[in-house]
Amino acid sequence: MFRKKENSHRSFKELGPIIAFLSLAAFTAVLNPRFLTPFNLQTLGRQIAIFGILAIGETFVIMAGGGAIDLSPGSMIALTGVMAAWLMTHGVPVSVSALLILAFSIGVGVWHGFFVTRLEVPAFIVTLGTLTIARGMSAVITRGWPIIGLPSSFLKLDQGSIIGIPIPVWILVLLGLIMDFFLRKTIFGKHLRAVGGNETAARFSGVNVNRVRMITFMISGFMAGIAGLIVAARLSQGQPGVGSMYELYAIASAVIGGTSLTGGEGSVLGSIVGASIISLLWNALVMLNVSTYWHNVVIGMVIVVAVTLDVLRKRIRG
């Protein structure tokens, strides 16, 4: 009665998005050979790194289900960048500043987690609040002007590279490996899936639901902090206006990569592939000389089409 069929359950879900990514890349490369220059590929890699890091954090939050979502990362990029720039231009050493920023962004995650788990405020609202507050705070700190004059050692965080690969890409790979391990190989990961699948049953099984949710927001906050530092190093300044709408790209990346908005399902690799597709689109539109006015229109449409295709694919497989 009981047969063992090893591994038959593991279909490779990321395959579709990966093929989409490669086809789009090939298409662009054919139309514009400059796409394959090292300079352009490095630029693309840096962009993928930012969206990828944010998408991983977003995936953790969304996977916990119950409508959980984090709308703050875009504004948090601006705020952490501005704060980092302020600290560094006020004599705080680079490493200390970076650590303070990361601690702060994890703290913001704790703040979100507190409202969501203890006070049962919807995540959408709490993080929408942060979206506005963080953007506002960046303007308050800078009075609207960028903070310039960052130490050159800090700028390497974005502009440096190892064996020709930009440092942000290395950071993405490192964080990706760690987070993938957390998600697939630890009790926390399994508990996260359980909470997203059926919160009540998870609780009845002894899962500490609140702690799981709290950790997801902390991860997302941390990821936004990392991305904020990289962006500040890229611009060589603290910019209050940077990163707007990035949270939406992060959410879209996660969903394109197979994260279910109702929770319980998602993968790190998928989010990175999703982020790669969106970054590549930006890049391709520039490479193909599409007028910038059209960029948002095209990207919006691609997001809808990509997610629709994915939904259809799932329905056919049943």
Place this chain on the structure above:
Amino acid sequence: MKTVLRARKILKRFPGVVAVNGVDFEVYEGEILSLVGENGAGKSTLIKILTGVLQPDSGEIEVMGEKVSFKSPLDAFSKGISVIHQELSLAENLTVVENVFLASEVTRGRRTLFSRVSMEEMNSRTKELLSTIKARFEPDTLVSKLTTAEKQMVEICKALSKKPKVIFMDEPTSALTISEVKALFEVIRDLKRRGISIVFVSHRIEEILEISDRIIVMRDGKRVATMNRKDATVDYLIKAMVGREVEFFPRVDTNPGEVILEVRNLKWRDRVKGVSFELRRGEVLGFAGLVGAGRTETMHLIFGIEEPEEGEIFIKGKKVEIRSPRDAIKLNIGLIPEDRKLQGLILTMSVKDNIVMPSLRHISNFGWILNERAEEKLAEEYVNLLKIKTPFIHQISENLSGGNQQKIVLAKWLSTNSDILIFDEPTKGIDVATKAEIHKMIRELASSGKGVIMISSELPEILNLSDRVVVMWEGRITAILDNSNRQLTQEEIMYHASGQSKKVMV
């Protein structure tokens, strides 16, 4: 006799299983037909095919001699085929009327999506339907406020509103108490008198013998026997279902040991009003009572789902604070909850992942890194032990039959090796043979020195398994009865469960 519904050579495959394997099926006018068989025999799948929920891989269906092909449940409705599924499917946030007329709202004038609905008309029709089945709640009650039995009445009304020729009922009694089952049977007999055929599924042999005119038995996706009520006996029926004899209610000698759990004066809202009892190692303590007596709530307090407002809990003589199921699990308590879909299972996860969930901490490396091999080993062990019918342990739990899902919940907690096990309606929806296995297992757990609490609405189960029986009524314990020689009777328990003893005492 006129044949209302006839199906030929119905076949349905799922990955790894042939759920329904070339089954012929017929329903005569105005008969009560029971469809029986083990968990996973294919009963629900067959019903889903005959009512348009699933499409067969092959086979044909006729209604009143006319060939039909159902693309959706609506097609089946329009031909007079209604169904009440194993898992009730009402919109909890809507009222009774709204549910009865969901997607078939009565409108003023022509019906479009935006026509005004005629509330008075729907209300009065629902009232009429409710009174034909003698239901005693108002059409404008919110469904979430109803008991399971009442929800079922709403489902029946919903079915009746479509003026059906046949109503399929997939395990309608599995969540009902004895008196509720009686009421349901009255309704079923009344429907029969009005010429409506009923197809009834149940795992309780007494019910089948009481209500059926005819019985069809399925095993492993095939139809293996058909009999008229007058030819059916308990033994014959069970043998047809299981393919062998089953031994019931094993007698195991018990000698209760030290007190392992003591509860003093637990109070919670108006559901638990000062409950005290003790549980000893080596005994099965039965909890009897009507629905709403506060049995489940009491156990939820012990398991940390809710925190008691007053009262104390002692484990092995030591006072403990249990704030969450996590705390309870650390104290070696396990709870097999009554609602498998809501509380017991994460339907989107695999059989294996569900089984190992509460044991993860023990079988993982360093207490936090998963050990896939150990998980598979544990899951396989319990899948075999409980004969969970699944093509592979990585199957998504949602795809298992109702009874097999219930077995996953049991496996999940049996594998934790807890000292105190609380079973809340453990054999709900479980077939006779497996039920006997589970009964044996519960007795063995007690013999091996564990303390077992068992809530059940099936009195035979309570009477045969428990060493002592706690009877609850409206949040209070009305009696704790000794049953060490199996001397208790149903009447005695019912007397206390209906609160009569309380009235006499006061």
